[in-house]
Amino acid sequence: MAIQGIDFANLSLKDALDLAILxxxxxxxxxxxxxxxxxxxxxxxxxxxxxxxxxxxxxxxQELQARRVQRFGxxxxxxxxxxxxxxxxxxxxxxxxxxxxRKAMEAALASEVKAHAFFVSALPALKDSEVRALFEExxxxxVEHQEMVQLELAKLPPDSGLSDEDFVDEPAAQ
Amino acid sequence: MSAxxxxxxxxxxxxxxxxxxxxxxxxxxxxxxxxxxxxxxxPPHEIxxxxxxxxxxxxxxxxxxxxxxxxxxxxxxxxxxxxxxxxDLLVLAAGGDGDGFSIGGxxxxxxxxxxxxxxxxxxxxxxxxxxxxxxxPTSQKGRVTCTSRYGSMEEPVNPLLYVLAYGAGFVxxxxxxxxxxxxxxxxxxxxxxxxxxxxxxSPCVTYGEEAQQIKGLKAISESLQSxxxxxxDRLAAMDLAQQYGQKMHLxxxxxxxxxxxxYGDLVKERQTLLSKDALPKERILxxxxxx
Ligand SMILES: Cc1ncc(C[n+]2csc(CCOP(=O)(O)OP(=O)(O)O)c2C)c(N)n1
Ligand code: SF4
Ligand SMILES: [Mg+2]
Numbered sequence: 001m002a003i004q005g006i007d008f009a010n011l012s013l014k015d016a017l018d019l020a021i022l023x024x025x026x027x028x029x030x031x032x033x034x035x036x037x038x039x040x041x042x043x044x045x046x047x048x049x050x051x052x053x054x055x056x057x058x059x060x061x062q063e064l065q066a067r068r069v070q071r072f073g074x075x076x077x078x079x080x081x082x083x084x085x086x087x088x089x090x091x092x093x094x095x096x097x098x099x100x101x102r103k104a105m106e107a108a109l110a111s112e113v114k115a116h117a118f119f120v121s122a123l124p125a126l127k128d129s130e131v132r133a134l135f136e137e138x139x140x141x142x143v144e145h146q147e148m149v150q151l152e153l154a155k156l157p158p159d160s161g162l163s164d165e166d167f168v169d170e171p172a173a174q
Numbered sequence: 175m176s177a178x179x180x181x182x183x184x185x186x187x188x189x190x191x192x193x194x195x196x197x198x199x200x201x202x203x204x205x206x207x208x209x210x211x212x213x214x215x216x217p218p219h220e221i222x223x224x225x226x227x228x229x230x231x232x233x234x235x236x237x238x239x240x241x242x243x244x245x246x247x248x249x250x251x252x253x254x255x256x257x258x259x260x261x262d263l264l265v266l267a268a269g270g271d272g273d274g275f276s277i278g279g280x281x282x283x284x285x286x287x288x289x290x291x292x293x294x295x296x297x298x299x300x301x302x303x304x305x306x307x308x309x310x311p312t313s314q315k316g317r318v319t320c321t322s323r324y325g326s327m328e329e330p331v332n333p334l335l336y337v338l339a340y341g342a343g344f345v346x347x348x349x350x351x352x353x354x355x356x357x358x359x360x361x362x363x364x365x366x367x368x369x370x371x372x373x374x375x376s377p378c379v380t381y382g383e384e385a386q387q388i389k390g391l392k393a394i395s396e397s398l399q400s401x402x403x404x405x406x407d408r409l410a411a412m413d414l415a416q417q418y419g420q421k422m423h424l425x426x427x428x429x430x431x432x433x434x435x436x437y438g439d440l441v442k443e444r445q446t447l448l449s450k451d452a453l454p455k456e457r458i459l460x461x462x463x464x465x
Contacts (some may be wrong), residue, residue, distance in 0.1 A: 002352065002353065002354045004354045033201075034196065036191050037192070037196040038196065040191055040192075041195070041196060043196075080307065081182075081183065082183070082212070082213070082354075082357070085353045085354050086353070089229050091388070092197065092198075092199070092201045092202045092205075092350060093197045093199070093350070093379060093387065093388045094197070095196035096195075096198045096379065097195050097196050097197075098379075099196070114272055162449050167305055
């Protein structure tokens with residue numbers, strides 16, 4: 001998780017909304033990438049779960065976008081994707097070939113925990129009351145997302161007990 | 175050279191789906207490259223991206239630059255040929271630790287002494303990933319692999335010290351533990367006028383050691399800037415580079431404060447000099463006609 005060039009003390013509501021949208025965009029893209037990786041590696045159940053997360057992140061992003069447009073129209077953005085990294089997106093190394101749906105959900109859960117920590121850590125620096133209220137709302141939403149993933153986890157049968165190691169091939173000449 | 179434009183990271187991403195193992199560090203490296211290229215702003219068709227053979231060497235295909243996934247260990251001679259033939263191109267070379275420091279190890283010295291304006295990114299995972307986990311030149315001594323059942327008996331190559339010793343003008347290290355830093359480092363390497371080397375510690379999640387995964391790397395990572403390192407000080411850089419394998423220093427080890435002319439500059443100079451008394455093109459055959 002990294003943030004660069006954002007002055008939280010002077011963050012405007014427009015920039016805060018844009019930042020939140022970018023965070024959702026990044027997460028959506030990462031889940032999309034993970035789903036594709038799972039397709040490439042014949043791991044359909046994890047792919048299916050990651051696509052479910054794509055939809056969720058897209059929905060949150062659209063809701064935020066609608067609020068942004070309503071309040072600020074198409075005023076230009078001053079925050080960019082280059083300023084954020086891995087806020088709500090699962091870390092690249094969270095994916096594994098042949099990961100079980102449980103492992104996929106655990107990766108998503110860890111990302112929601114990470115996003116929650118981001119909003120909590122940013123709060124003390126915020127000065128604008130509307131920005132503060134937005135960040136508190138986003139922080140609380142991350143708890144709801146965690147509960148949503150936990151619900152999905154609870155529906156799962158127990159794992160087979162196989163690990164990634166069970167799928168590593170023996171060396172072969174190339 | 176063309177004017178730079180407003181490009182975004184996604185403009186450098188191709189439609190080809192990476193077949194790296196999910197979790198592979200190289201996924202972050204390609205993201206770092208997209209971001210660095212967007213910051214530079216050269217259109218994709220003005221970029222040539224050459225690699226050797228290995229998992230990491232697949233990287234040009236995942237970008238919209240002109241790519242050449244060439245022969246094991248031979249990315250640098252090809253990159254040099256491209257740069258000489260078309261000096262206006264932004265030329266990137268990339269590959270693995272095996273590709274760069276085993277079979278291709280001999281090429282680096284010559285590229286450095288020529289100081290061609292090429293950026294070379296090595297994805298150092300201390301293993302031969304593509305061929306399924308054999309010892310690589312940067313594997314730690316004692317490392318057990320399928321080709322070293324009782325542990326490696328060889329000292330690893332130190333890529334940082336290697337290129338510093340040969341006199342590279344720009345030497346840096348990056349890692350997926352800090353993508354923002356990696357993008358900035360690659361951008362700086364590309365902007366350096368001359369040969370630039372970036373060693374990226376990019377974990378192999380399938381055959382790599384536990385200590386070389388993200389968690390292990392984070393535990394030994396230290397930013398050179400936070401240490402107060404002066405990147406103009408080559409000897410200090412060499413001192414720090416000696417800790418390769420124990421510490422993972424991130425950022426710029428060395429940037430020559432007075433970059434010497436590149437090979438391309440010298441070639442241009444020579445061409446200007448020699449073309450003063452040269453015959454016009456249409457009379458070139460006169461050279462072969464005895465007077
Ligand atoms: C001339 C030649 N020798 C050997 C090989 C077999 N080979 C392919 S990739 C590779 C090493 C890959 O390791 P590295 O360069 O570190 O890349 P990685 O896969 O780890 O990214 C080897 C030995 C080859 N393809 N061609
Ligand atoms: S074998 Fe290792 S280096 Fe190759 S794609 Fe898989 S994780 Fe990456
Ligand atoms: Mg390797």
